[in-house]
Amino acid sequence: MGPTRRLGPFPSDTTSGCKTPGTGSKPAVVQCIALGRKNYLFVGHPRAGRNIAVLYSLVGSCIANGVEPTEYLTDVLPRIRHATTDADLDALLPDRWVRPTSA
Numbered sequence: 001m002g003p004t005r006r007l008g009p010f011p012s013d014t015t016s017g018c019k020t021p022g023t024g025s026k027p028a029v030v031q032c033i034a035l036g037r038k039n040y041l042f043v044g045h046p047r048a049g050r051n052i053a054v055l056y057s058l059v060g061s062c063i064a065n066g067v068e069p070t071e072y073l074t075d076v077l078p079r080i081r082h083a084t085t086d087a088d089l090d091a092l093l094p095d096r097w098v099r100p101t102s103a
Contacts, residue, residue: 061094075100 043049062069076092083089090096 058094065095067094067097071099072097 043052058073059069062072072094076097080089080092083092091098
């Protein structure tokens with residue numbers, strides 16, 4: 001019995017460990033996000049690695065929750081400095097974020 005019979009077929013993208021967009025399940029997408037976040041911790045400067053890992057996590061959370069990342073970040077980044085309580089910050093998380101209504 002060869003390795004493909006034991007382990008199943010190889011992923012469609014063997015370089016990143018992620019399946020191509022639109023073909024994987026939600027857990028596969030989350031696993032891909034976690035892998036990218038972990039990889040970004042190993043960049044030139046420790047603070048830069050943490051910052052990009054946080055941004056990568058936010059974008060990944062947006063994708064996992066069906067929120068457009070650009071729209072989310074455009075709305076949330078200016079508002080985050082005005083959040084004074086934990087409840088204010090929680091309301092800005094991608095799974096709880098409410099799109100602003102145009103007046």
